[in-house]
Amino acid sequence: MRILALVPGGIGDQILFFPTLEDLKAKYPKATIDVMVEPRAKPAYRVCPCIHEVLIFNYQDRNGLADYLNVLGMIRDREYDIALNLGQKWTIDLLLWLNSIPLRIGYRSQTSWLVSNPVPLKTKQYASHVAHDLLTSLGVQSSCPPLKIAVPTEDIDWARAEQQRLNLKNNYMLLYNGSSRIPQESKAIYPVEQWRTIIDSFKQKQPNLSVVLLQDSNNLEQTILMQENYPMLKVTRPGDVGKLGAIIAGANSILCTDSDPLQLAVAVGTYTFALFGPTDSTKLLPLGSKRYIGIQSATDKVADIPPEIIMVKMWGS
Known part of the structure; x- marks a missing residue:
């Protein structure tokens, strides 16, 4: 099984997502988990051992058709079974839909029809818990673990x-x-x-x-x-x-x-x-x-x- 998490933001945002990755790995211990992050966030995964590959996409840029086609190709080549999108851009949901990923998890929005498993977006809580809510669509009901890193x-x-x-x-x-x-x-x-x-x-x-x-x-x-x-x-x-x-x-x-x-x-x-x-x-x-x-x-x-x-x-x- 291959899983992709699409996580906009910087290093701090990635660290806030680590507890979700921890529980995702516990749910699927044999799965290969990749992340797609902005260039500035890639260094965060030096202290997160459960990730197989870090893919790069600049969510903040004014991306053109060539950029989205490149991402489409990266995702298609790896044949993911599950994708978690922490962002709220419909263009990313569309890319995941075009790739026919069976389980596409994201927050509920006006374009939720592109997401197979939409989850309510509860922003009035700790940011790490907001991300962890995505796992409820996979049957994970445990509370969000605390932040932790693995320092080499x-x-x-x-x-x-x-x-x-x-x-x-x-x-x-x-x-x-x-x-x-x-x-x-x-x-x-x-x-x-x-x-x-x-x-x-x-x-x-x-x-x-x-x-x-x-x-x-x-x-x-x-x-x-x-x-x-x-x-x-x-x-x-x-x-x-x-x-x-x-x-x-x-x-x-x-x-x-x-x-x-x-x-x-x-x-x-x-x-x-x-x-x-x-x-x-x-x-x-x-x-x-x-x-x-x-x-x-x-x-x-x-x-x-x-x-x-x-x-x-x-x-x-």
Whole structure:
């Protein structure tokens, strides 16, 4: 049996889909499971061992006929038995229908006649649960598992070496200030000048705590500005998702904006404080857990969260 999951979005969106893949593999342990994702999301599958092949399609582009014919061919060549479409573009449903895939699972919409097993779209819940609802059409009634990833051994070894390089003898806290969304959302970035009060509170509350900036391709400019303004901060630059997950797993806690590192932090169980502006914390963090604290702006801008509110959430006073 061959199964295809079509998953738009970035790395964080893929990680939120991992529990659905986990239960799909449990339902069909001998099945070959492939995913079709955007180019920027492919690196996520370094930490997801249950996937056989990662196919590429840019859901965000203005795709022409040649692009859709290419996808049609990729799907047809692999002769899938089941397809799960997490997107809501009727063009993708049409491609799956044209390929005569027996079980075509998607969310109920005006073009549901293209889907053999439509499922109600319940957006007022945790995003991971929204994806997991698709499995009800396959008879899976279990609750959605928590996020988790499988970090390669070599990435764990890299993280240990990086901790030694940065001289992180005691506990360390990570900071990530950036946006992983396309287009990058300036409203989701916390202003550099507002970090001073927060960083000073770290030195006061936990003077032996090392504070480390996470840098990736999505926050290069922000990291440079943070370094210039706060030279006491250390910087780590993980080269891929596995190394990023490993360095987050070793941290005492992380303070970040809504981003890929946020979902990795949840997946590895690191204490997380996350700043939200244009996105909704209740849809992007597990409900009822004291390990993952969402700090929601009163507006759609993260910049409007006072540093004092962040400190109260972190230190309790």
